[in-house]
Amino acid sequence: MCFMMIGCKYIANANPKRFAKIVHPSAVGFVLVGTVLFFSVEMFYMLPRIYDTDGLFFKIAWLMALFIVYNLLGNMLACHRNSSAVTSLPKDRQIPCPEEKHLWHFCDHCQMLVPPRSWHCKVCECCILRRDHHCIFTATCVGHTNYRYFFWFTVYMHIGSLLSLATHVNLLIIDEQIRRQYVVLHFSRFFLFLKPMSCELIALNISFIINIYACILSLIMLGYQIPALYLNTTFYTPKDYRYNQGLLGNFMAFMGKRGLWTFISPSIRSPLPHDGTKWQTKQAPTTF
Ligand SMILES: [Zn+2]
Ligand SMILES: [Zn+2]
Structure with missing residues (x-):
């Protein structure tokens, strides 16, 4: 993860x-192909071997899988489409009021004053409101407006990959014949790939390996995001506690007025308390 970053x-x-041009399509493709692969292998190959296809558990598993995929891809798309760029503000809000002017700073690249906590992104070529980081998986910068979508995208990626991993483990336990086909568990069988192998088993093995990677990757992403949400900091300013408004205040500032309910769907409206230019500090910001 560190090397990748x-x-x-x-x-x-x-x-x-x-x-x-190169990294965005690759990363977005990784998520899309990975999701289709997980979903197909899990729902059409693994699950019918674990549960009775006419039973209640099978139907519940289908509903859960659809809910997770909808939220994963829905939040990913919403994160990409909701720009946090300073230039997305109404024209009159791109200029500070006289009483706010001393809090804004000048961006050499954009050649304009930008609000507190806004920083320039070279890839997006603009300043981003409360910039967190540039996300390759959503092909955009994560900031004030789209943070909520990015957070739930990460959460659903983790839940989805954890459940998928649990299904793999379940299948490993109950089906010895399939267990013998897992390349990771029988490393010497890596060479099985050189021998004829059914498409189903190749997909099963690839999905298992990507599954482990997605599970670890999303856990690391959450490991960065949860403290930022808890303390109202950003990825690049993890020790700047000036904006910490307490757990509820921070949650509302990041997720909007509906708070945790945004977990249910990216389509839930949850207005943010301000437009990303007015940040209350616990103490007056240091002037240089
Ligand atoms: Zn800028
Ligand atoms: Zn960016």
């Missing part, structure tokens, strides 16, 4: 346009 940051700084 350092590598991405290096390429993004060296050549932002090429970064957007």
